[in-house]
Amino acid sequence: MTALLEARDVKVRIGDAAILHGADLRVRAGELVAVVGPNGAGKSTLSRAVSGLQKLEGGDVRWSGTPLHELKGRRIARLRAFIPQRAPVPAGVTVREAVELGRSPHIKPLGRPTRHDREAVDRALTRTNVFDFAERKLTTLSGGELQRVQIAVGLAQEAPVLIADEPTSHLDLGATASVARLLRGLADDGLSVILVVHDLALAAAVADTVVVMAKGRSAATGAPRDVLTKERLSEIWGVDAALDERGALRVNWLDRGYT
Known part of the structure; x- marks a missing residue:
């Protein structure tokens, strides 16, 4: 199946620091790809780089065969929706108003929303189970509710690929499970999902493909069981664990003593 996103040998330098120096990422229609790795491995930088939000120093990134550098503004926004790790929560904005922003790539400057735009917003609110509180202010929502609203904003874009950067960080177990089920369900419905996540158990549970990042490179790519091996978990994370x-x-939490 043709890849919607194909990124090869991605390199990113921020200031004097080389953050990425040889990272690959590929996603096909209806696939949920989890990008995992230790802190500082370059996971979020990779997601921003392939999204066009972080300047590349080198490498080749293509969306549906088109080089990233040829895609600007509305064109890239119609191909991918990016959900940042910490989205702003402006005061006075309702859930519906926030989700309506997802239609921006489809509405011309000074243009008015069409019936299709309004229906796309309603579908996104319903699919993420936030329709019932669409008129509430963002500042009144819980962390889990806010995260589902952010996913709704992405869905309203109607882009074929949704990129979520650490959507479950700072969420409790129930909210994490809710977001995980939502993302898995979206992939089952045919949407491509790239999930940047620290939680290896979550990645193993929901992903079709796992990309392991280490020291700015993609160290392994494949099915969870094939890449999250006991040996790799020990080598990259320094833990005694296995699927x-x-x-x-399963993690042996007490395999190393404290001194």
Whole structure:
């Protein structure tokens, strides 16, 4: 199947620091790809670089075959929706008003929303289960509710690829499970999802493909069971852990003593 996103040998330098120096990422229609790795491995930088939000120093990034440097503004926004790790929560803005912003790539300057625009917003509100509080202010929402609203903003773009950078960070277990089920369900419905996440257990549970990042490079790519091996978990994360026969991550939390 043709890749919607194909990124090869991506390099990014920020100031004097080389953040990425050889990262690859590929996603096909209906695939959920989890990008994992230790802190500082370059996961979020990679997601921003392929989204056109971080300048590349080198490498080749193509969206549906078109080089990233040829895609500007509305064109790239119609191909991918990017959900940042910490989206702003402006005072006085309702859930519906926030989700309506997702239609910006489709509405011309000074143009008015069409019936299709309004229907796209309603579909996004319904799919993320936030329709019932669409008129509430963003500042009144819980962390889990806010995250589902951010996903709704992305869905309203009607882009074929949704990129979520750490959407479950700072969420409790229930909210994390809710977001995970939503993202998995979206992929099952045919949307391509790139999930940047620290939680290896979550990645193993929901992803079709896992990309392991280490020291600015993609160290391994494949099915969760094939890449999250006991040896790789020890090498990259320094832990005694493994996926069990059901695909759940088992960690020996007491394998190393404290001094």
